[in-house]
Amino acid sequence: MHFKKEFIITLSLAIMLISRIYFEIKTIDIDKISVKTKKIPQNKEFKIVHISDLHNKKLPNNSINLLDDIMKLNPNIIALTGDIIDAKTRDFDNIYNFLDNLIKINKNIYYVSGNHEWKNPKNQQFIKGLKNRKVKIINNTNRIIKCKDFSINICGIDDPYTNHENIDKAFNSIDNNNFTLLLSHSPDIIFKPYNLNCDLIICGHTHGGQIRFPFLGAIIAPGQGFFPKYDKGIFELERNLLLYINSGLGTSRMPIRFLNKSQISFITLTGE
Template sequence: MFFETMFTWMFKIALIILICSGLLVANIYFEVNFPKVNRVNLDSGKIPPGSKLSILQITDFHNWHPTDRHQKLLRDIRQLKPDLIVITGDLVDRKTVNFDNVFYLARELVKINPHTYFVCGNHEWANRKSQVFLSGLKNCGVIVLNNGHEVWSNTQLAINICGVDDPSTGRANLDKATKGINTEFLTVLLAHAPAIVKKPSITQADLVLCGHTHGGQIRLPFAGAVIAPGQGLFPAYDKGIYQIGPHTTLYIDSGLGTGVMPVRFLNRSQVSFITITGK
């Protein structure tokens, strides 16, 4: 009788563990493979009252290969009709040798909006075919802003769109990227890694858009990201909005792809739709 009872309890415990493991695997698969659109609302005194600027941010794509050739993601972006599309690095992986997948995405993004901007991440520079990739990306119509800037405008407003090369590999030159900008315009800075906020001249930027952290990939309730590259355990900057100065806001998107381990937990893959309203 005792052994029968023990066997029954062991069977129940094993069944519970099996069910929980199955649910965990299913959840991880969902979070990795079914991205969402994260909506972010900000305001700025440098935008005329009543006007709006919308930016679609894609980061840490890592040559992601969904089965539908990105069609759902592209449909979502078309429906949003962003004023700008920005890609904040790691579009490819360090081991990517065939760029057809990312070039297809790039061409489709440019069709949606020709104002599509890109800055390099650490994986672009670690890839042995980085120059081939950058040349191809430009041929797709993407505007590469590595330590440079442009002015974007419509009938209502004008903004500085600046980009630095990858901060995590020491290639960022923020002074060069912002040299000569009109400081009366809203300045949006694209940088792959949030390490850029350590630069003294970061105050030139009103809004800094980054990736690199993947949101930690694995997050814990209340504690947030467990680890992030370049920051170690329980990083200070992992995901979301941070006020890093009186007039400078940092936003970190957790991205679409994954690192070495194709795992996400409490951290669904995403793109961000950022709306800035004049105040």
């Protein structure tokens, strides 16, 4: 009888844990962040939907609910910060279908590569598909986005985790009077001896640790080891530079998330 009771308790806990993991993977949160800046006229806004680390994940409900949410957010741009495919992805139809639906919402899609794109032997084929869809690939380059009363510098670096970044090219000839947004796959860029001439860095890569615990946060993150300082969310660095880390939509290595739901981010730049 005692063994039977222990078995039922253990089984119940296992079912609860598995259910929680399934819920974390399948449920998508929208992390809403507001950044105030004097480089945008007072009360004006610039809105960004930030998607990272999809890892070729097939989204629930054919991504209809997520796409509806993105449409309602009405962003100025959509930023993709790498690992949209996985290193093992060979068929890109799932990702291309998702991108085609995103393009119907907003054609202003900006992309930088992640380490999984670099590891994928069919990466050039994937990039060709992005170019065919007019996705703006900004690896080690920059663009100016002109709004009615202000402009935004959007800079991108190729994946710093695999040492493919070129900061000089990314920031070449930008106007420092404009708000400067940097897209990077990995937060590793802040550990390198660069003068990051920007106001906000948005990235992914860490997955928020995938597994998190109360009070401790992420257990491990690539490039930072155990109990990483920069795991997910927004951080203020030196010289008022802000770093934002998106915990991503997908998973890698193990298809597990715990206390760390899949997410996209909605970042609003507001003039003050």
